[in-house]
Amino acid sequence: MHRATLREVAEKAGVHPATASRALNAATESMVNAGTAARIQKVAKELGYTPNPIARSLKTSRSMSIGLVIPDLTNPLFPPIVRGVEDVLRPAGYNAWIVNTDSQTDVESAAVDSLRQRNVEGFVFATALLEQPLLEELAASSVPMVLVNRSTASADIPSVTPDDAAGVVLAVQHLIDLGHRHIVHLAGPQDTSTGATRRKAFRQALEDQDLPHDSSGIHYCETWSEEAGARGMGALLDSGPPFTAVLAGNDQLALGAYDALAERGLRCPDDVSVVGFNDIPFIDKVSPPLTTVRIPHVEIGAEAGRLLLELLDDPTRHPRSLLLPVKLVVRGSTSPVSEARMP
Amino acid sequence: MHRATLREVAEKAGVHPATASRALNAATESMVNAGTAARIQKVAKELGYTPNPIARSLKTSRSMSIGLVIPDLTNPLFPPIVRGVEDVLRPAGYNAWIVNTDSQTDVESAAVDSLRQRNVEGFVFATALLEQPLLEELAASSVPMVLVNRSTASADIPSVTPDDAAGVVLAVQHLIDLGHRHIVHLAGPQDTSTGATRRKAFRQALEDQDLPHDSSGIHYCETWSEEAGARGMGALLDSGPPFTAVLAGNDQLALGAYDALAERGLRCPDDVSVVGFNDIPFIDKVSPPLTTVRIPHVEIGAEAGRLLLELLDDPTRHPRSLLLPVKLVVRGSTSPVSEARMP
């Protein structure tokens, strides 16, 4: 199967390739006589001509593609975000290279490097752990980029994040409404902005509500995984303060908490109430039902896509950042905690 | 940030660009004097030279990239497959373009077209509904490709599929062992090879076991979704034969069955036993626990990647297809069904 080239179109239309090029590009079409333009476009259609993106890219250093850097596609948090990004970018003509970094900075910088060679025009980073120097280098070279689920203080880079602090307040308030007064926190890794933000908001929420907020009531998990959540829950049960409720930094940690509680014969929510965060796909199927804070996954991706499009359109544009609203999704029994459980 | 070009390397090493090119490509390195080659390589390293893949691609029509075509990344079946493919291809130097088609053939052919323009060297199709003409055209142009979760009779195209028939036998045998004799099937769309294969195997298994196998015991779902499963289960309850167990074509259909049963106040497994298929991520968290047939997701992807690498390496190679073993994952109570439930 032979693919028509611009030269063939030009020859058949009796014009120079440059003229054909102009006629077939929206931005330059006005430079060419309307009649000839129409003729060229007709010939192009007849020959089934489509421009060779590789040749174009070599010439223009553009590529109509972007890099989408995520930790791990098999983490259910990310597929909806990826879809959101793509659903916005594809109609605008952009394709995405998706890379999994497994949260390794060396993988990340290698990937970014390789993508830049491929002339990607911008990046969406959904990786929490972005090597700061890399970020700054990219910012310095004014590479269009948007951060997802992560904001940065140092550089002025657009980001899209859920309103984590508000979510924590909702979750804590919910537990208080149920009658809980002794709430602990399974905090995510503190080198991720999500982990740190949620942990700080938790502390603040307890303080604002005049609840006990001993630092022993917070366990720092090393990763965002179910296993880490189970270990953390175990640690809190062993050496934390007495408590009747747990706010987990994300849903996977909450699942780990479930495991650890079950292993010790404790039931949810009868013995301990657990609240998660993110409302990842399928979490609505778990048992016991998990109340969690819903972040708008697809919309986060879509907004990141839109911010990137703005930047692609006008790289000098002042960066905007977005904080998207979250909501509490209450699942399972909502009967208040019994007085007897208060330590 | 300036990126070193081959010409700069050549100049600094005092050779012609062509020589530098030879020295820096494994296949042609032997053509050049060992000493000069070493010198050139040293200079290349100093300058941080990496070949421009776009220029190379324009010249060679290769790209070190492949297309990975899937229905929908947010279906939990696919992320592990994608990871499997990438984990094999990336170390071999290949990058993947991932495209979601949402099972629309027009989207699919447009995507394939656009990827071919980008000089992708091969394809992995994890889409069930592949437009046959497209498939044949690709085969005719001897484009390297591998099908996942789908085989084809017409063309001789390599595929990687789980052993669906064996899985169905395991599932049916399990139900029989529990004492069931009246088993119905929620079949997936019959225009997908998975849907048809599992349905036929179900029928065959009942026949082999001398169980009643009226065609009214099979409901054909229009999609692989939870909603379709719920509707199908409802239909079977309304107008199907009496039954005590259901084999669902996949886990999402099984979840739908759960919903429909719960809505009518029927309990699992006390009133009806449900068995799923695929063992998608997180399905182990649902309640009631779902027994299902585990297919090796990541391995399916990885094997597809390996087959594709073989083809990329030697396009004339005779196509191999793989049938990967499955296993039954029993969850929840395994007590036999009570006599009283036999209709």
Next chain:
DNA sequence: GTGAAAGCGCTAACAA
């Protein structure tokens, strides 16, 4: 073993 020359397909100055 190395260099010269050409060209992959396209676009962007510049000239006419």
Next chain:
DNA sequence: TTGTTAGCGCTTTCAC
């Protein structure tokens, strides 16, 4: 408004 020219960065015949 159109054509000419040059070149993006690389590889690959063909000479030497």
